[in-house]
Amino acid sequence: xxxxxxxxxxxxxxxxxxxxxxxxNFPLLNxxxxxxxxxxLDPKDLVLVSGIxxxxxxxxxxxxxxxxxxxxxxxxxxxGIKLANRNLTVVAESGDGDMYGEGGNHLTHTIRRNPDITNxxxxxxxxxxxxxxxxxxxxxxxxxxxxxxxVVVDPFNPMAVAVALDASFVARANIGDILQTxxxxxxxxxxxxxxxxxVFQPCVVFNKVNTYEWFKEHTYYLPDDYDPTDRQAAFAKxxxxxxxxxxxLYKHERPIYEDELGIKADTPLYRQELDTEKLExxxxxxx
Amino acid sequence: MRHFYNDLSIVLGGAAGQGVQTVxxxxxxxxxxxxYQVFACKEYMSRVRGGSNSTEVRLSxxxxxxxxxxxxxxxxxxxxxxxxxxxxxxxxxxxFGERERIKESPDLPHFVDTPxxxxxxxxGNPIFANTVxxxxxxxxxGAEETVFHAYxxxxxxxxxxxxxxxxxxxxxxxxxxxxxxxxxxxxxIGLPRDEKYTKELLIxxxxxxxxxxxxxxxDFISSYPMSPGTGVLTFLAEKGGEFGVVVDQxxxxxxxxxxxxxxxxxxxxxxxxxxxxxFDLMQEGMSLAGIIETPIVVHIGMRPGPATGLPTKTEQxxxxxxxxxxxxxxxxAIYAPGTPEEGIAMMSRAFDTADRYQIPVFMLSDQYFLDSxxxxxxxxxxxxxxxxxxxxxxxxxxxxxxxxDGISPRGIPGWGQGIVKVDSDEHDETGHITESxxxxxxxxxxxxxxxxxxxxxxxMPTEMDNYADAEIAVVSWGSNRSVLxxxxxxxxxxxxxxxxxxxxxxxxxxxxxxxxxxxIIVVENNHRGQFADLLVRELGVKxxxxxxxxxxxxxAVEELVDTFKQYA
Ligand SMILES: Cc1ncc(C[n+]2csc(CCOP(=O)(O)OP(=O)(O)O)c2C)c(N)n1
Ligand SMILES: [Mg+2]
Numbered sequence: 001x002x003x004x005x006x007x008x009x010x011x012x013x014x015x016x017x018x019x020x021x022x023x024x025n026f027p028l029l030n031x032x033x034x035x036x037x038x039x040x041l042d043p044k045d046l047v048l049v050s051g052i053x054x055x056x057x058x059x060x061x062x063x064x065x066x067x068x069x070x071x072x073x074x075x076x077x078x079x080g081i082k083l084a085n086r087n088l089t090v091v092a093e094s095g096d097g098d099m100y101g102e103g104g105n106h107l108t109h110t111i112r113r114n115p116d117i118t119n120x121x122x123x124x125x126x127x128x129x130x131x132x133x134x135x136x137x138x139x140x141x142x143x144x145x146x147x148x149x150x151v152v153v154d155p156f157n158p159m160a161v162a163v164a165l166d167a168s169f170v171a172r173a174n175i176g177d178i179l180q181t182x183x184x185x186x187x188x189x190x191x192x193x194x195x196x197x198x199v200f201q202p203c204v205v206f207n208k209v210n211t212y213e214w215f216k217e218h219t220y221y222l223p224d225d226y227d228p229t230d231r232q233a234a235f236a237k238x239x240x241x242x243x244x245x246x247x248x249l250y251k252h253e254r255p256i257y258e259d260e261l262g263i264k265a266d267t268p269l270y271r272q273e274l275d276t277e278k279l280e281x282x283x284x285x286x287x
Numbered sequence: 288m289r290h291f292y293n294d295l296s297i298v299l300g301g302a303a304g305q306g307v308q309t310v311x312x313x314x315x316x317x318x319x320x321x322x323y324q325v326f327a328c329k330e331y332m333s334r335v336r337g338g339s340n341s342t343e344v345r346l347s348x349x350x351x352x353x354x355x356x357x358x359x360x361x362x363x364x365x366x367x368x369x370x371x372x373x374x375x376x377x378x379x380x381x382x383f384g385e386r387e388r389i390k391e392s393p394d395l396p397h398f399v400d401t402p403x404x405x406x407x408x409x410x411g412n413p414i415f416a417n418t419v420x421x422x423x424x425x426x427x428x429g430a431e432e433t434v435f436h437a438y439x440x441x442x443x444x445x446x447x448x449x450x451x452x453x454x455x456x457x458x459x460x461x462x463x464x465x466x467x468x469x470x471x472x473x474x475x476i477g478l479p480r481d482e483k484y485t486k487e488l489l490i491x492x493x494x495x496x497x498x499x500x501x502x503x504x505x506d507f508i509s510s511y512p513m514s515p516g517t518g519v520l521t522f523l524a525e526k527g528g529e530f531g532v533v534v535d536q537x538x539x540x541x542x543x544x545x546x547x548x549x550x551x552x553x554x555x556x557x558x559x560x561x562x563x564x565x566f567d568l569m570q571e572g573m574s575l576a577g578i579i580e581t582p583i584v585v586h587i588g589m590r591p592g593p594a595t596g597l598p599t600k601t602e603q604x605x606x607x608x609x610x611x612x613x614x615x616x617x618x619x620a621i622y623a624p625g626t627p628e629e630g631i632a633m634m635s636r637a638f639d640t641a642d643r644y645q646i647p648v649f650m651l652s653d654q655y656f657l658d659s660x661x662x663x664x665x666x667x668x669x670x671x672x673x674x675x676x677x678x679x680x681x682x683x684x685x686x687x688x689x690x691x692d693g694i695s696p697r698g699i700p701g702w703g704q705g706i707v708k709v710d711s712d713e714h715d716e717t718g719h720i721t722e723s724x725x726x727x728x729x730x731x732x733x734x735x736x737x738x739x740x741x742x743x744x745x746x747m748p749t750e751m752d753n754y755a756d757a758e759i760a761v762v763s764w765g766s767n768r769s770v771l772x773x774x775x776x777x778x779x780x781x782x783x784x785x786x787x788x789x790x791x792x793x794x795x796x797x798x799x800x801x802x803x804x805x806x807i808i809v810v811e812n813n814h815r816g817q818f819a820d821l822l823v824r825e826l827g828v829k830x831x832x833x834x835x836x837x838x839x840x841x842x843a844v845e846e847l848v849d850t851f852k853q854y855a
Contacts (some may be wrong), residue, residue, distance in 0.1 A: 015719070047700050049549070052711070059708075060720050065700035066708040067552055068720070069545060070575050076509075076542040080549025080557070081700070083533050084507060088553065088701050109538035261533060269506045270554025270677060270699055272531045276670050279501055282526060283665060286488040 007042050009033040009063050017061055019054060024201025024212075028122060028175050029058055032093070035185045036064070046089045049078040051103065054129045054203075055095035055122030072102025075110040075119065079257070082115045085268035086258045089189070093120040097127045100136040100156050107158075111165040111194055115257040118188050118195045121158065124203035125210045132206030142209055158198050159238035163231060163250050168193035170234070170250040174219050175201040176212050180246065187248060193256055222247035289379070290475040293348045296355050297424060300341040300372055301364030303334050306417040310362075311342045311660075313421050317438050318346065319489050319662055321430050322480035326352040328659040330840065333514075333598040339371035348479050352626065352661045353770035356843040360427075362420055363389055364403070381472070383423065399468055406460040415457035422458040426465020428476050435462070487662030492652055493518030495627035496586060499634025500558060501530050504673030505584070507555035509535040509546040511565060514598055515654040516588035519560040540565040544572030544583070551581045552709055554677060554699040556638050558584040563592050563605040570612045573647055577617025579709040580687070580695070580734065582641035582648070584634075585609075589653040591839045600839030601655035603765055603812035609649040610792060610821065616731070618738040621649040621792040622746075624656070625768025628667045629789050635673070636746070642676040644737050645697055651791070653812070655841040656766035680705025685716040689729060693736035742793035748801070749787045751775060757784025759831075759854055760805040764788040764818050767810055767842060774847035780855030791818060794825045802828055808854065810834040812841065 010033065019025045036046065048059035052071035059066040065088075069077045078092040092099075099107060099121045110119070125142070127133040134144045136156035143150050162170040169191045173181040181199065188195035200215045222245050228234060234250035299314075301307040311327055318325045326345045332338035343358075345351060356375045363369055363384035369376075369391045376382075381397040382389070385404060392398045401423060407415035418439070425435055436455050443451045468474070490498070496519050500508075508527070510520045524534045533555070537543035540561055547557040559569065566587050576583050587609060591602035609621050620640050622633040634650055641648040680698035684705025688695040695716075700707045708718030713730060715721045751772050754760070761783055763771045768787040775785045786801065788794075802822075807830050809819040816833035823830060834850055836842055 018720075043706060044704065045701055047553070057720065060710075063706065065706055066710070066718065067549060067579075068708070068710040068712065069548070069579075070571055070711055073541065073545040073572070076537065076545035077549030077552070079535075080507070080509065080546035080551075080555075081553040083535065083546075084550040084553035084555040084557075085699075085701050105538055106542055109542070261535075263533065267531065268554060268701065269531070269533065269550065269556075270675070270702060272506050274501070274504050274530065274672055276672060278529055279498075279670060282501070282529075283488055283498060283668065286490050286494065287486060287665075 006037045006040060009036050009043060011061060011063050015061055018057055020205050022204045024124060024175050025055060025058065025122060027178055028199060028201055029061055031178055031182050031185060033062055035182050035189065039186060039189055041089055045087065047081050049074045049081065049090060049092045051094040051098040053095035053098045056098055058093050072098050075103060075106040078117050079110060079113065079115050082117055082258060083263060086263055086265050087268060090117040091120060092117060096121055096123040096125060096137045097135040100158055108165060111162060111167045113257040114168050114194045114254050116192055121198045122201055123198050124201050124207060126203045126207040128203045128206060139209065157238065159249055160235060162196050163235045163238045166252060167196055168252055168254050169195035171197045171248045172246050173197060173199045174215050174246055175199055176216055184248065193254055219244050219246050288473040288475065290477060291359065292477040295346045295359050295476065295478060296357050297344045297360045298341050298358045298372065299362045300339060300368030302337050303332060303340055304336040305364055307340055307342055307364060310417045310420050311344065313438065313442060314344055314424060315489060315660055317425060317435050319487065320434050320438060320485050322482055322485050323478060324350060324484055326661045328354050328655060331599050339367045341372060346478050351773050353773050354841045354843050356845050366390060407457055410453050410457045415453060418454045418457040419461035422461020423465035426462040427469045427474060432462055484662055487664050489660060489662050490627050491660040492627065492630055492657035493522055495630030496634045496650065496652065497522030497526065499631040501527065502631060502670055503635035503638030504556045505558050505638055506531055507533045507547060507550040507557040508560065509537045509543045510560045511537050511540050511543050513562040513565040515590060515657045516561040516565065516586060518657055519586055540568035541572065544569040547583055548572060548576055548581050551583050556642065558586060560586040562588050562590050563608060564594065566608065574613030574615055575711050576647040577613055577615065578711055580645040581709060582645055584637045584641050584648050584650060586650040588657050589651060597839040599654065601653045601812065601841050602837060602839060603653055606651065606791065606817040609651055617734055618741060619647050619649065620741055621651060622789060623651040623765035623791050624789050625766055625787055627661060627663050631668055633789055638673065644741055645694065651765060653766050679703040680707065686718045687714060687716045689716060689733055692740060693733045738793060742796055745793050745795040746790035747795055748798060751785030753781060754784030754786060756781065758782045758806060759808055760784060760786050760802055761808045761810060762786045763810045764791050767812065770842045770844055770847060771810060773844050774851055777848045778851040778855050782855055783851055799826050806831045808832040808834060813837050
């Protein structure tokens with residue numbers, strides 16, 4: 001139950017959730033809803049944007065505005081929403097295949113734009129919805145229906161790429177640890193600028209390698225004295241692959257895209273009215 | 288003695304980067320201020336320097352706004368021009384150029400050695416050759432020199448007083464030369480001039496569509512540059528600021544359309560502008576717009592394909608693309624204006640249609656339409672404040688409420704008490720994913736149902752001359768409106784009547800009556816006759832003849848006149 005005065009992001013009536021029992025998406029859904037509530041956000045002013053995949057169904061199960069778009073295209077839609085009305089809190093949430101594979105080009109350029117949005121990636125190192133093919137983050141050697149002898153190309157490293165692109169906020173969490181995941185998500189949502197949170201989570205049906213135990217064994221939390229503003233250090237941390245660091249790897253306050261475009265909070269585009277006198281003057285300038 | 292009382296075609300040719308564009312801009316502006324009725328169109332190569340480009344400037348007594356092959360005066364600014372345009376020249380063409388540069392000059396029946404560079408160098412820099420050329424033309428026409436000088440002052444004001452004075456000096460040299468040549472060669476220009484033309488707006492297709500977008504309430508554009516679709520993006524970037532238009536240059540076309548749809552979902556009136564190749568990448572986004580019922584205007588500036596094709600030339604071959612783009616079935620509307628006036632009106636209407644019916648709407652133009660420049664009267668433009676078709680949501684709001692006409696009141700996030708969910712999956716009334724066959728059927732029905740109301744609302748085609756009594760309906764769409772009008776006017780046959788479509792889909796059911804009992808000839812700039820096919824599909828009519836062209840050039844008046852004569 002949310003604290004008094006806080007909004008509830010649970011669906012008003014029961015829903016048929018399309019995830020497998022024990023899927024890592026369940027705890028992540030709960031953590032997301034709790035975080036939104038604890039931050040005092042209002043479902044009316046929040047938009048969850050997603051692509052397609054099992055992870056991308058998350059907004060279906062949250063009582064908030066939703067733009068459930070195309071596979072890989074959540075980020076451009078999220079940017080468009082933010083530019084049209086910057087008073088909205090915008091969260092783009094999808095799977096690793098969606099964000100790092102199909103939507104890879106948008107990831108790069110959304111990081112460059114630095115809009116004030118939060119990007120949560122459910123990283124189960126597999127294509128869940130389409131039944132177990134390799135994702136860009138699948139480990140070398142992972143056997144799957146299309147590479148029966150195992151993945152032969154190195155995995156994509158979203159943390160290193162984000163730091164290399166000077167992303168404004170780069171973090172990683174492990175859904176096996178709910179409290180820490182919530183703490184990280186909170187900071188990401190409060191961050192002004194683009195914030196990437198890659199969340200490790202198991203796919204209990206199709207990924208028999210990267211399990212809850214595996215994630216626990218292969219991660220560690222960044223120490224308290226770690227300085228997330230040091231880009232070189234962050235890059236070195238991001239490149240660790242034996243045991244991967246959790247927490248906030250990198251923070252860099254950068255100009256916000258909405259500000260750079262001169263977008264004002266008091267006139268979301270839906271309230272804008274055409275000034276016909278100005279248009280007449282513009283037409284006359286062609287005489 | 289050569290006289291021109293009704294029509295004069297001046298062609299300016301030169302290499303890319305040589306300033307033919309500047310000559311055209313100054314010449315057109317000055318001619319309009321002098322009260323001439325003007326039209327210009329251009330053809331150019333896909334390169335930044337070199338090659339051979341040309342601009343046709345037409346002066347006429349009637350409002351002729353179409354391309355003619357005939358060249359009366361050719362200004363050859365560089366050595367390749369004559370070879371490039373020789374098949375459009377005749378014994379009557381007078382070529383102006385520098386003898387030492389134009390190797391064909393000894394064989395040309397009318398060659399006027401015009402020392403543009405020499406005059407420019409006298410002023411201090413060969414760059415002034417362009418202004419000299421404008422001066423020569425205006426001298427031949429016997430224009431008012433003061434109007435010319437005043438314009439040069441405005442045009443070069445930003446570059447400082449010295450540049451202004453030097454240009455005026457160059458202009459004077461050219462003008463005096465032109466006046467003498469007119470006398471020596473016995474050229475008489477008696478084209479009518481009218482005060483009313485001086486008050487017209489001089490605009491090209493890019494500008495018309497840009498103005499129409501603003502008039503339609505457009506406040507968001509995200510696009511990736513691709514000729515000839517870029518002009519609208521540039522226009523809105525340049526002029527849209529004071530209207531609060533948000534402009535984003537996307538990383539690719541896929542991003543562009545998804546960003547525009549995100550913005551539209553949140554209440555913007557959004558568009559994208561591209562060409563066929565760029566639109567190919569947007570097709571999945573198109574389909575998304577269809578199922579989430581989110582308005583968007585898609586401008587496709589057509590150029591010849593497939594693939595990269597002829598990047599800077601013209602064609603009307605993407606009608607089928609627009610008609611069938613995106614998987615699944617959903618309604619759409621397609622506009623294809625033929626004049627700048629129609630460009631403004633249809634573009635503004637496109638935004639209203641998109642919003643009213645919550646559908647994707649196409650604006651199909653082409654390089655010829657976009658790059659053609661002409662005068663339009665301000666009174667031809669009706670401006671009104673765009674109506675917004677959105678609602679404030681109540682607590683029990685459902686985005687896809689089933690209604691009689693298939694249009695659910697459109698709420699947006701952040702306005703009202705409701706939650707707005709849109710979903711690319713099939714969804715129930717609240718926007719949640721569903722796999723129920725029953726709901727699917729209802730939703731399909733609801734989405735498709737809007738099409739019949741849209742068809743009843745569709746813009747009727749324009750009837751030309753004596754259409755009602757004609758035996759043969761000569762049909763065109765998009766950029767061919769003026770060439771059809773002028774060619775039919777020239778043929779003057781009671782048998783032929785023109786019918787031009789500025790909206791090509793859906794087709795108003797009343798069109799069937801308009802075509803009843805007539806033989807149908809369709810004129811279009813493509814290889815198969817895509818609009819002819821559409822008429823067959825939609826109205827079940829028989830097409831007697833398809834007049835097609837897919838060389839990358841627009842139809843010329845002469846070729847249509849020759850063809851129409853066979854039916855007259
Ligand atoms: C354009 C397009 N290509 C392919 C698909 C099929 N598809 C749907 S989800 C998906 C991958 C999902 O993987 P991920 O994003 O990691 O999500 P998960 O199901 O693992 O949560 C694919 C390939 C699609 N819907 N659209
Ligand atoms: Mg996945």
